[in-house]
Amino acid sequence: MLSQKTIDIVKSTAPILETNGKDITTYFYKTLFEAHPELLHIFNHANQSQGRQQTALANAVYAAAKYIDQLEVILPAVKQISHKHRSLAIKAEHYPIVGEYLLKAIKEVLGDAATEDIIHAWGEAYGVIAQVFIDVEKEMYKEAAEKKGGWEDFKEFIIEKKVVESSLITSFYLKAADGMPVPDYLPGQYITVRVSIPGEEYLFNRQYSLSQAPGSGYFRISVKREADHVPNGKVSTFFHDHLNAGDMIEVSAPAGEFFLEKGSQPVALISGGVGITPMMAMLGSIAKNEPNRKTVFIHAARNKAVHAFREESSSLVEKLQDGRIYIAYEEKKDESEVCDITGYISKEFLQEVVDKGSVCYVCGPVPFMRAIVSHLTTLGFSENNIKYKFFGPAMAFL
Numbered sequence: 001m002l003s004q005k006t007i008d009i010v011k012s013t014a015p016i017l018e019t020n021g022k023d024i025t026t027y028f029y030k031t032l033f034e035a036h037p038e039l040l041h042i043f044n045h046a047n048q049s050q051g052r053q054q055t056a057l058a059n060a061v062y063a064a065a066k067y068i069d070q071l072e073v074i075l076p077a078v079k080q081i082s083h084k085h086r087s088l089a090i091k092a093e094h095y096p097i098v099g100e101y102l103l104k105a106i107k108e109v110l111g112d113a114a115t116e117d118i119i120h121a122w123g124e125a126y127g128v129i130a131q132v133f134i135d136v137e138k139e140m141y142k143e144a145a146e147k148k149g150g151w152e153d154f155k156e157f158i159i160e161k162k163v164v165e166s167s168l169i170t171s172f173y174l175k176a177a178d179g180m181p182v183p184d185y186l187p188g189q190y191i192t193v194r195v196s197i198p199g200e201e202y203l204f205n206r207q208y209s210l211s212q213a214p215g216s217g218y219f220r221i222s223v224k225r226e227a228d229h230v231p232n233g234k235v236s237t238f239f240h241d242h243l244n245a246g247d248m249i250e251v252s253a254p255a256g257e258f259f260l261e262k263g264s265q266p267v268a269l270i271s272g273g274v275g276i277t278p279m280m281a282m283l284g285s286i287a288k289n290e291p292n293r294k295t296v297f298i299h300a301a302r303n304k305a306v307h308a309f310r311e312e313s314s315s316l317v318e319k320l321q322d323g324r325i326y327i328a329y330e331e332k333k334d335e336s337e338v339c340d341i342t343g344y345i346s347k348e349f350l351q352e353v354v355d356k357g358s359v360c361y362v363c364g365p366v367p368f369m370r371a372i373v374s375h376l377t378t379l380g381f382s383e384n385n386i387k388y389k390f391f392g393p394a395m396a397f398l
């Protein structure tokens, strides 16, 4: 239990954290990695260099501090982050290390303003916040390990086959090296893959959505080729150019809270670019388990060449009793590029094709998601009926 004095200090100094949040976490990461370079095997170096992770952690600590006397408010947000932590094999013993360097950073950035009382209060508060994460994650590890075919951290998988889906996206079919079946997962969930790239000092971890309905006997991920020079390009280039059938990678158990919920409500699956990957798992799952459920599948791609799963998505929709599919191409080179919309998906189009009572799942690049979520909100869809996911660290905690 935190004392009232600690709670008061933490709450009253939390706004200072907000103002200095980025400086604190930037300093924190620098000193943390200097002292514990082994943690660079876990963190995403690309997010680090873009400063995205710094912002995510700063926001999280600030938000948690605001609710230090009613931590149940932040539990839903903790769960989302804990899925990511669990999929990266972050353990209870990592928390004191992070706490130590976070406190040192607060002290450094606040300078004389960081009195002993303030540092002591934040130390205590961090301990309480960390315990919430540790408890949630402990349950998640247990659940992952207890599933049929499940395991706790990382496990070796063999690439069984590699299939080109478009000029940019290639699928990798993965089987457990120990011959165990893959565990059941929820359509929309992701796995973390861990690879060692020749010439690179540290391991790389990346999250990829599973792009096929559960029950196929393997995991399928579909990787978009990013330009080699962009921070996220190293892993994707490695997958595309160097990993082939027979190669081994490490994989953690499926995670994530963006998944299709079973029910009688009509469903709209709306994706842009590589955001199609979790939608393929959802569509496959509807075709398999709920073929009577009214479903509309809407996908936006830049053009036909980069449009993945064209045949597979159409044939899944054909299995539905009341399914429709619409394709939007941003640009059309010639008439062979058959699509339903040329240009962007408009509000009017969504109004026409998405049933009012639908639950809408949206995934794609941030500008795409902003536009679609804003259209759906304007059309009167409630927050509960719009579920979305973008790739990259969550920027807002609450």
Ligand code: HEM
Pocket: 039, 042, 043, 044, 045, 047, 048, 053, 056, 057, 060, 061, 064, 080, 081, 084, 085, 088, 090, 094, 095, 098, 129, 130, 133, 392, 393, 394, 397
């Ligand atoms: C991701 C918060 C402790 C390692 C994140 C994210 C947040 C966050 C908000 C972004 C989630 C997302 O991607 O959607 C926190 C808080 C912590 C904490 C509030 C303490 C109470 C730790 C610890 C470690 C860790 C102890 C391990 C040493 C990571 C990693 C990621 C992450 C590796 C993924 C980001 C990336 O790959 O760059 N955390 N975290 N976190 N966290 Fe934590």
